[in-house]
Amino acid sequence: MEGIKRRTMITRRQVLGTTIGLAAGLGVQKIALGQGCAAKQGTVRDRLWLFAVPANADYPYHHRRSLMTPAEGAFYLAIPNILMIQVHSPYGEFKPPLSQYAIALRPLKRVVWSIVGSSGYTTPEYRREVMEMAKHTPNFVGLYMDDFFFTGKKREEEGRQAALTVEELREIRRQATVPGKKLDIWVTFYTSLLNLPLGEYLKLIDVLTLWTWRSEDLKNLESNFQKTQHLGSRLRKTLGCYFFDYTERKPLSIADMKLQCEAGLEWLRQGKIEGIVFLANTEEDLGFESVEWTREWIRKVGDVKL
Numbered sequence: 001m002e003g004i005k006r007r008t009m010i011t012r013r014q015v016l017g018t019t020i021g022l023a024a025g026l027g028v029q030k031i032a033l034g035q036g037c038a039a040k041q042g043t044v045r046d047r048l049w050l051f052a053v054p055a056n057a058d059y060p061y062h063h064r065r066s067l068m069t070p071a072e073g074a075f076y077l078a079i080p081n082i083l084m085i086q087v088h089s090p091y092g093e094f095k096p097p098l099s100q101y102a103i104a105l106r107p108l109k110r111v112v113w114s115i116v117g118s119s120g121y122t123t124p125e126y127r128r129e130v131m132e133m134a135k136h137t138p139n140f141v142g143l144y145m146d147d148f149f150f151t152g153k154k155r156e157e158e159g160r161q162a163a164l165t166v167e168e169l170r171e172i173r174r175q176a177t178v179p180g181k182k183l184d185i186w187v188t189f190y191t192s193l194l195n196l197p198l199g200e201y202l203k204l205i206d207v208l209t210l211w212t213w214r215s216e217d218l219k220n221l222e223s224n225f226q227k228t229q230h231l232g233s234r235l236r237k238t239l240g241c242y243f244f245d246y247t248e249r250k251p252l253s254i255a256d257m258k259l260q261c262e263a264g265l266e267w268l269r270q271g272k273i274e275g276i277v278f279l280a281n282t283e284e285d286l287g288f289e290s291v292e293w294t295r296e297w298i299r300k301v302g303d304v305k306l
Contacts, residue, residue: 039080039109045302046109047268048079051240051279053118057092058282061246066282071104073281077295078302080109083186083277085146086117086126092282099133102140112142112186115172120147120154120163127172135178142184142207143176149193149201166200173204188240191217191224202232209277211240214247215256221263225272238275239264243283243290251288261297268306 039046052070059065074082082105086094094101098113105111113130116122134140149162164172169185176183184206190213202208210228212218228237241260244251264276284291 040303042305043302044265044268044304044306045079045298047275047306048077048298048302049081049083049110049112049238049275049277050074050077050079050281051083051085051277052281053085053087054089054092054094056282057087057089057118058244058280059091060089061249062244062283062286064286066285068281068285069104070101070281071108073284074108076284077278077298079278079298081275082108082111083144084111084113085144085280086114086121088117088119088121096129098129099136102133102137106139108139110141111137111139112144112184113140114144114146116145116148116163118146120150122163131172131175131178134183140183141181142186143172144186144188145205146188148187149189149196149198151190151192151196161196161198162201166204169201169204184236186238189228191220194224194227199232202235205235207236207238207274209238209240211242211279212260215242215245215252218256218259221259225263225267237273238277239267239273240277240279241294242279243288243294244279251283252290254289254293257290257293257297261294265301 039048050070050073052073055069056066068076070082070084074080084094084101084105102111113133115127115130117126130143134143145163147163150158150160155161162169173185176185185204186207186209187201187205188211189208190211192213208228208231210225212221212224217224225239228235239260241257241264242252243257261276264273267273268276278294
């Protein structure tokens with residue numbers, strides 16, 4: 001009986017120790033914001049981001065229901081930073097008050113929220129709500145502009161280069177200094193934009209995320225990245241990695257994921273980029289091999305020091 005009791009006590013101690021260890025790793029031992037996801041400064045994991053959209057927002061592309069929320073997506077990949085991108089769609093949308101969504105993101109280290117969402121969606125009211133949220137959210141570190149620059153037919157129809165004018169962006173740049181911090185301005189930058197005259201806008205942007213829209217164009221990833229070096233020395237850069245090819249309507253191959261991830265890791269080590277961004281939570285619960293391979297890759301390299 002004494003032996004059984006001792007074994008029971010040891011088991012409970014082991015369970016308690018494991019629970020405390022997990023809690024510490026996830027940042028729940030302390031309530032302080034921005035302490036979660038076990039990302040040590042100077043590691044690969046500390047430089048990883050999730051490009052997150054409302055749950056099920058990508059249904060029109062793969063016609064499969066996704067239940068994965070942004071916070072769940074970051075937790076599933078075990079990464080500490082998140083980009084929250086608005087989608088104006090009947091399938092998924094962040095609805096006011098936006099601050100309620102931010103509650104689930106408190107354990108994350110860094111949050112960047114879109115002022116321009118998918119397909120260039122933005123309104124003055126939406127931008128004001130995001131800016132107000134920035135003032136009161138400790139781990140809120142930046143503003144994101146998705147599909148900000150217009151190309152092709154949309155550029156002709158709109159008669160302008162971007163979702164906002166240079167003057168409007170300059171005003172946002174002015175407002176991006178809130179009490180106690182300066183918010184970085186991020187932008188989606190497709191390889192198709194490389195030859196457009198966007199210099200006046202780029203002067204007002206801090207972080208450029210390079211995306212290769214068509215997976216077949218990943219063969220040019222190295223050369224396209226080199227071209228971004230001529231866009232301005234002050235522009236910091238991150239590499240965007242898709243799980244899903246939205247043109248071909250199919251998941252990326254493991255070979256393509258490996259190409260992106262290994263290039264990104266090498267550029268991180270060389271100091272050429274400061275982060276790798278994975279898109280998106282809405283592909284994470286659909287059983288795609290591209291997601292599962294990446295998840296295992298993050299497990300292997302996440303705690304490697306840069």
